[in-house]
Amino acid sequence: MNAILILSGLGVASLVAEFTNLRRWLSVVIVLGLISAVVLTIKDWNASHRFYNDMVVFDNFALAFSVLITIIGLLWFWSSAEYFLQKEARTDRAALALFAMVGSIVMTSFNNMAMLFLGIEILSISLYAMAGLRRDLNSTEAAFKYLLMGSFATGFLLFGIALVYGATGLFHVDAIAEYVSANSATLPGFFYIGVVLMLAGLAFKISAVPFHFWAPDVYTGAPTTVTAFMATIVKIAAIASFVRVFTVAFASVQTTWIIILEIITLLTLILPNLMAAYQDSVKRMLAYSSVGHVGFILLAMISAPASSNSTILYYLTAYAVASIGSFGILIILEKETPDLTIQRFKGLFAKSPLLAIGMTVALLSLAGIPPLAGFFAKYAVLVQALSGGNTGLVIAAVLASLVGVYYYFRVIIAMFLKGDDEKPVSVTTLHQILTVLLIILTLGLGLFPDGILKLF
């Protein structure tokens, strides 16, 4: 709860800073605020707090995901520091991002379907504006597409919530769970339709195939900083809400949704990875690959719905750290020329070794090469899936990650080959420190995964 209050306060403060002329203090205030939000959230560990007639519950699950969102938020602000130093609409940008983070935290901590809806809307409305911030054709297209698809998905979700309410008369997640397991024989048919509609609505939000088609276009069109935000914070929040709805509220009617979800998982493992292999734009490739990673997370979830939360949290952490790293480097390169094709990466190692190594570590982690965090994340998922008996999906996952190796290595190979020129890329000290930090984090998370894997 502290995190929600602090982040909302920071959001309002950013808006106020615009006309009270406190703009230059804003970055410092945001950083301090985020750090204190992390500290206060961690202090609540193991003390489950409930608010507003149980509509919001901060249990360990919510706390862990909130901390992750806040820390990644901090790293994101760091990586896009220059984005916030531009004169134009600086405070609005910060406020939008902060409000989006508030929405994400609500999405991890809701105990009421209405709060889920509220969280998603707070997040989405801020994001629609963020995606359109660059005011050129691509950015506007991305924003408009996101708005249309997002509204469509929210419609499904609302309809599903309404049907579930009609069948159970309940909005509270834990109450629905109890009611469903007690009255499983007498549930009306439209309850199941409600469950499936909610599944479709939330699948849009986590961009699982076949509800993913908006993602590559929106990710590519939006400003790269915003893409990084969508690929990390938004994805963490969406997955958290997805896990919460299906492993808590609908746990006892698992048979209705698990087969659909298995098919979705299979498609999400295969299609985006194949598509990513055909991309020439690194940004678009990363967009597809971020859809592909959802497949692994879903695989963990369907293999052990009750006990996979720590695996999912670890996977998201590893993925988010690597994503901030790779998008951060795209942001730097984009400053010089907007061209982000693989050609652009040729010879990067000679031009700027640190950037090339940072990018390599991030991509190796995403590809799942030991001893980096991404490997242990995939490994934990695969072991869970094998002991859950999903051998077929495991084979698909292994093949998908081999395809992943191919497209990530296209970029890595380009960076270490000889380029056309050796003009060094200018990198701010702030970003150099961030790159080193992210390399250490990726290695550290890999070598000491117990801290997260044994949380729950």
Place this chain on the structure above:
Amino acid sequence: MMTVFLILFPLLVAVLLFAVRPAQAKLLALIAAVIEFIASLVVAFNFNALGGTQFGLDTPWMTSLGLNFAVGMDGISLLLVLLTTFLVPFIILSSFNHTYDKPSTFYGLILVMQMALIGVFVAQDGLLFYLFWEVALIPIYFICLIWGGENRGWITFKFFVYTLGGSLIMLTGLIYLYLHTPGSHTFAISALYEAGRSLSAIEQSVIFWTMFVAFAIKMPVFPFHTWQPDTYTVAPVQGTMLLSGIMLKMGIYGLIRWLIPVVPLGVQQWGMTAVILSVIGIIYGSCIALVQKDAKRLVAYSSIAHVGLIAAGLMTLNPLGVQGAMVQMLSHGILVVAMFFIVDILENRLKTRALDSMGGVRNVAPVFATTFVVVMLGSVALPLTSGFVGEFLLINSIFQYHPVLGAVAGLTIILGAVYMLIMFQKAMSGEVTATTSGFADLTLHEKWVLYPIAGLVILIGVYPKPLLSISEDAVQALLQSVSNATAVAPL
């Protein structure tokens, strides 16, 4: 603790090189490698050949994944660790006549590679073994990618994907074993042995292939070898030495430690197939080596032949064969490093690797020619050289296993002599040509690499007993436990 030191010391120096980027990276790396070698000698002198696994450490690391940091050395491990620590200083020294871009990265990667190789040879935990196995791939990949030759992007990528694919298959096999260990699962080597031996013959066969493919790719055994000649040729010569001298032994070591004892019934069922594939590899590699025009490629193909012989002898499970494999691993390691260095010296001075444009070097560089002769004689397994001891034991064991296969494998001695002599003749004998007339004899540090190796080739050939005795007990114990397991197991 000594084992942990051997693993961590090169890593620490590597991190230092990456972080500080000293001007004298070469020298620092060489000093570190020498210290590492001395440390491994200390271990060897304190080693009790009858004492089983020693210098061990077993401490929980990633408990949520069932991974313990469990390391230790028996005779087999120790010999390979000694090979690694012995060769790395020479590999670093051999680079002194090259100037590489970004030297601290280059030498740092070599040391990271050394760390991972030693880790592979001492790991006593399945997942830890896998981690070191994979970590060894990353530095060598980047050494080849950054400092390699023409067309390196795709060649090294093929190498990477091949070995990674093999390792992933091995990982699924390891996880399968892990899920069959009792209680809350563990990757401890003894638990995996037990789990593997309790499986049915069919399951063991499946596991056999998941592991064998990974090891066969690494060595490489026919028909998994297609990445090897290109990669050896395109890699910078230090990379080739690491690949052929040490990394290839990871595959053979994997067979000894992580295949034969784990699934004895699977080995019983498919051992013959493995021996036949290896023997095909011997003939195939030798025949292609015969017609090579490029000196580096010739040595690369000869390596396929040699390694095929080692794998074949090993898979007979005859004590002679296993001991022969141990000796031959050492002998091949030092010989192939020397051979690639000789090719590198030729290429460096003549700016070509084409054998047809060489000739007459013997007349202008007699010292070089003499060392070349010693290394060549070792390679063709002349009696009183190190190559002879190993090849004799190996061919003997294959002959006992199956006379026809033994006879075919024995051809390696003849074919090996032919392609080596062709190479020597084309490069060294004959009239001095325009390109070779200015050929300078060995420089001081080249002598420092080639003299000790040439000396060792003869020393092992004349008096191999100390080396054999280090691993003898471990080999006996290994074969004993395997024959116990196959005798008790229901067929």
